[in-house]
Amino acid sequence: MPSHTILLAGANRGLGLGLAREYLGRGWQVVATARDPDKAKALHELRSAHQGALAVERLDVADPESGAALAGRLDGRTLDVLFVVAGVSGYKDVPIHEVPPEGVAREFVVNASGPVTLAETMQPLLAPNAPVVFMTSVLGSIAGNTTGGWELYRASKAALNMFASSYALRHRERPVIVMHPGWVRTDMGGPNAPVSVEQSARGMAEVIEARTTPGIAYLDYQGATLPW
Numbered sequence: 001m002p003s004h005t006i007l008l009a010g011a012n013r014g015l016g017l018g019l020a021r022e023y024l025g026r027g028w029q030v031v032a033t034a035r036d037p038d039k040a041k042a043l044h045e046l047r048s049a050h051q052g053a054l055a056v057e058r059l060d061v062a063d064p065e066s067g068a069a070l071a072g073r074l075d076g077r078t079l080d081v082l083f084v085v086a087g088v089s090g091y092k093d094v095p096i097h098e099v100p101p102e103g104v105a106r107e108f109v110v111n112a113s114g115p116v117t118l119a120e121t122m123q124p125l126l127a128p129n130a131p132v133v134f135m136t137s138v139l140g141s142i143a144g145n146t147t148g149g150w151e152l153y154r155a156s157k158a159a160l161n162m163f164a165s166s167y168a169l170r171h172r173e174r175p176v177i178v179m180h181p182g183w184v185r186t187d188m189g190g191p192n193a194p195v196s197v198e199q200s201a202r203g204m205a206e207v208i209e210a211r212t213t214p215g216i217a218y219l220d221y222q223g224a225t226l227p228w
């Protein structure tokens with residue numbers, strides 16, 4: 001049986017790297033991207049351990065030309081899942097009125113518009129009912145904001161949720177997931193997070209596999225529906 005292919009956009013470290021391991025373990029072909037593939041040591045080690053199953057590609061989600069170049073290099077392949085994992089969390093302890101405008105713009109492009117722009121660019125490569133998954137956060141829930149903090153990050157993920165919902169309306173045949181991975185021990189999540197990368201990656205892969213209904217869902221790594 002031919003194996004399936006997933007494109008993991010932003011897999012140099014953290015959750016993207018964990019998802020690469022998880023899908024390779026499931027026997028999938030994995031295309032994993034890094035901003036600088038020459039320095040993607042962990043991905044190259046993984047590629048050596050899984051001969052032929054992992055391709056490492058260059059991508060900056062903030063740069064539409066980088067996305068178009070990647071689509072060109074992947075021409076002829078079919079993607080069974082697209083998962084845009086990349087994200088940044090700057091200015092966590094700073095209220096929005098103290099963030100410089102260029103900082104706001106950068107975080108919105110990387111976290112919100114860039115992922116959806118990439119999904120549109122990859123559209124010709126996607127299998128007809130391939131799920132598209134955007135890594136959001138529970139912090140992107142407006143209803144769930146009871147504590148404040150992380151103002152720019154929260155707003156950029158709420159914007160991602162909204163862009164993803166418009167994307168889902170343009171592609172009504174497709175399951176679209178905005179995924180909260182849990183609070184996970186990565187560079188971003190920090191050492192005190194309760195969930196391991198392995199636990200989160202396994203859970204997310206199961207949630208994606210189970211989600212075959214077209215339309216958008218805001219889910220966490222255990223399959224729970226989150227409030228918008």
Ligand SMILES: NC(=O)c1ccc[n+]([C@@H]2O[C@H](COP(=O)([O-])OP(=O)(O)OC[C@H]3O[C@@H](n4cnc5c(N)ncnc54)[C@H](OP(=O)(O)O)[C@@H]3O)[C@@H](O)[C@H]2O)c1
Pocket residue numbers: 009010011012013014015016034035036059060061062085086087088110135136137138180181182183184185186187188189190193
């Ligand atoms: N960890 C958590 O608890 C948690 C909770 C909720 C949501 N999330 C979300 O999960 C995703 C992954 O987070 P993480 O915890 O794995 O964080 P991480 O360890 O900081 O990794 C972030 C990843 O995003 C990539 N990236 C950043 N900017 C990029 C760009 N412009 N183009 C392409 N790739 C870019 C990084 O690549 P480089 O290595 O090149 O910098 C890295 O691979 C993010 O979207 C984050 O917001 C995480």
